[in-house]
Amino acid sequence: MTDLQSLFDRQRRASRETPDVPIATRLDRVRRVERLLDEHGAAIAAAVEADFGVRSPALTEVADLIVLRSLLSQLLRNAKRWSRPVRVRTPIYLRPARGWVQRQPLGVVGVISPWNYPLQLSLGPAATALAAGNRVLLKPSELTPRTSALLAELVARTFGEDEFAVVQGDADVASRFAALPFDHLFFTGSTAVGRKVAQAAAANLTPTTLELGGKxxxxxxxxxxxxxxxxxxxxxxxxxxxxxxxxxxxxxxxxxxxxxxxxxxxxxxxxxxxxxxxxxxxxxxxxxxxxxxxxxxxxxxxxxxxxxxxxxxxxxxxxxxxxxxxxxxxxxxxxxxxxxxxxxxxxxxxxxxxxxxxxxxxxxxxxxxxxxxxxxxxxxxxxxxxxxxxxxxxxxxxxxxxxxxxxxGVGESGWGAYHGETGFLRFTQQKPVLVQSRWALGPMLYPPYGARLQRMLKLLRLLG
CATH class of the missing domain: 3.40.309.10 (Aldehyde Dehydrogenase; Chain A, domain 2)
Incomplete structure (x- = not known):
């Protein structure tokens, strides 16, 4: 098994070499997650049951797989539309310039998932990040060792390590994982552990989504x-x-x-x-x-x-x-x-x-x-x-x-949200782009300031 730092470095290099991931590649990656569930769902449910001692495959279907499959279907239907640039209205003082928001992958997304819903809360964020064009490292819980080991095996069979990989280990591995300079770190778990994850991520100014708990x-x-x-x-x-x-x-x-x-x-x-x-x-x-x-x-x-x-x-x-x-x-x-x-x-x-x-x-x-x-x-x-x-x-x-x-969540129950387009945008850099015109009014606001500026400001107030 490739070590944690090497895995991260490999994904980071791949994300920098190919920052623009074609929509066909993104959809293919989501379909591979879908096939993984379709072909190995029974084995995964059996692993979950073994980890819990008692938890029927039907309960795993209801508690994990229904929501997860719905999410994957939604990503396949909408990822192309969600990836398109979004035109925005240009204010009068910048016309005839044009502006839009270009939606790009962030790069490498880390996902730390919990034990209670070990499929929905691991593969859901991971698939959303893949649909947004990112590389993904997943650290599942050590409290569901059979499920985590099977996920690691199936993901390794289905994806290249520079696309999507699973890292197994205890709390020490999770701590080292959270300290990596991800482009985004997504954590689901307790408020107490969430505080530690936020502190580790802050050292690298890593943006985070924390899905925590509460009463x-x-x-x-x-x-x-x-x-x-x-x-x-x-x-x-x-x-x-x-x-x-x-x-x-x-x-x-x-x-x-x-x-x-x-x-x-x-x-x-x-x-x-x-x-x-x-x-x-x-x-x-x-x-x-x-x-x-x-x-x-x-x-x-x-x-x-x-x-x-x-x-x-x-x-x-x-x-x-x-x-x-x-x-x-x-x-x-x-x-x-x-x-x-x-x-x-x-x-x-x-x-x-x-x-x-x-x-x-x-x-x-x-x-x-x-x-x-x-x-x-x-x-x-x-x-x-x-x-x-x-x-x-x-x-x-x-x-x-x-x-x-x-x-x-909000406050101590977490920050950031996902699911649907909200989740897609959570793992997306929304890059503003302004294309200036040769007929731009901007030079009218250049110094030296004087009567010309006052006339221009008066005109802008009348038009605005």
Missing amino acids: SPCIVDASADLEEAALRIAHGKLLNAGQTCIAPDYVLLPSGREDAFAEAWRRAVARLFPRIDGNPDYAGIIGERHLARLHRLLDEARAQGARIERSGEAAPGSRQFGPALVLGAQPGLSLLEEEIFGPILPVLPYDDSAQAVAYINARPRPLALYWFGTDTAARDRVLAQTVSGAVTVNDTLMHIAHEGLPFG
Whole structure:
């Protein structure tokens, strides 16, 4: 395996030797990613299942591949149009000059991807960067070693190292990877690690996109149908056993409706997962350290008097963790301060919507916000008074599947967005070009200044 620095140097040389990548080459690279999935999807899903302990191929199809395939199809349909120069209107004082924005590849893009959705969150940014004409180095997570090794093997079979390559390794490799002088570095992961990536990239003035996490709230309005809200919240919370950056992290519920919501939650969980232990559609927790952290969060809440309702237990030795609803959680609990990243859902009562909004706004801005109800005026007040990376109304997670919507965080939940044309432009240098005319008015503004300049400024004001 070529070492990290050599791989980077090879891609950098190739990007500088051929800065203008033809659209046919770009589309061919995206099609190769598509063929890789079509031909080896079953083997990749099996590797993901082995890494998680329990995660059915059907869950990987729903959680990773549907969105990824949609993205690839969109890139193939639109990359040619997105690559074209964009004409812009020229201001009166520069006419008859012409101006446009030329869209060019940045060069070499680094992608550091997480373990929770190891296909969507690695190949999605990589394919978008390829469609924009870049070379790509991918560092997948060491917590999914089988999936990462298979991706490395398949990409090496499908691409030249100067086009797209996968680098495997632990946190030390990730640290060295982030310190390379990429033309753009794309990271998906925790806020804590995101800070380290940003610091490493800053040394080279490397522009970054950071897709981080945070505590994404659900607001259940008084006008909401609790049964429907509970089902959709349960789906969003329990997909991939809660190991989702945009999973609902806590529920804000009108005071007095806690018991009704708990009953609706129990019915929703039973409908989605009739059993927990051994259910292949209910993912395992990625590792023992993460499993121990979830137990610690519940133990602390229980010790502080919270009411905990479990919906099924796993067998001893299993990494599956049954859903837990937490009622009466007291301020200061870790599960109210840390991103949970597991199937634990605190429910917090509020007296009015202003109190719910104040609770959200007193905390770091979330990656996603979910609102449930039929009162559109109440909905619009919440949307106007809160800031989040994205919003889904009367559902959870689904904004990420909309290929026309940008996806990204704000504040501590990240910066920069991708998906669709937004992602394509994230990996594109939008170079402004001005072509001057021999009849340019500019010389009229040259010194020495005097009466001629005053006449010219008066004319520009009249025309402007």
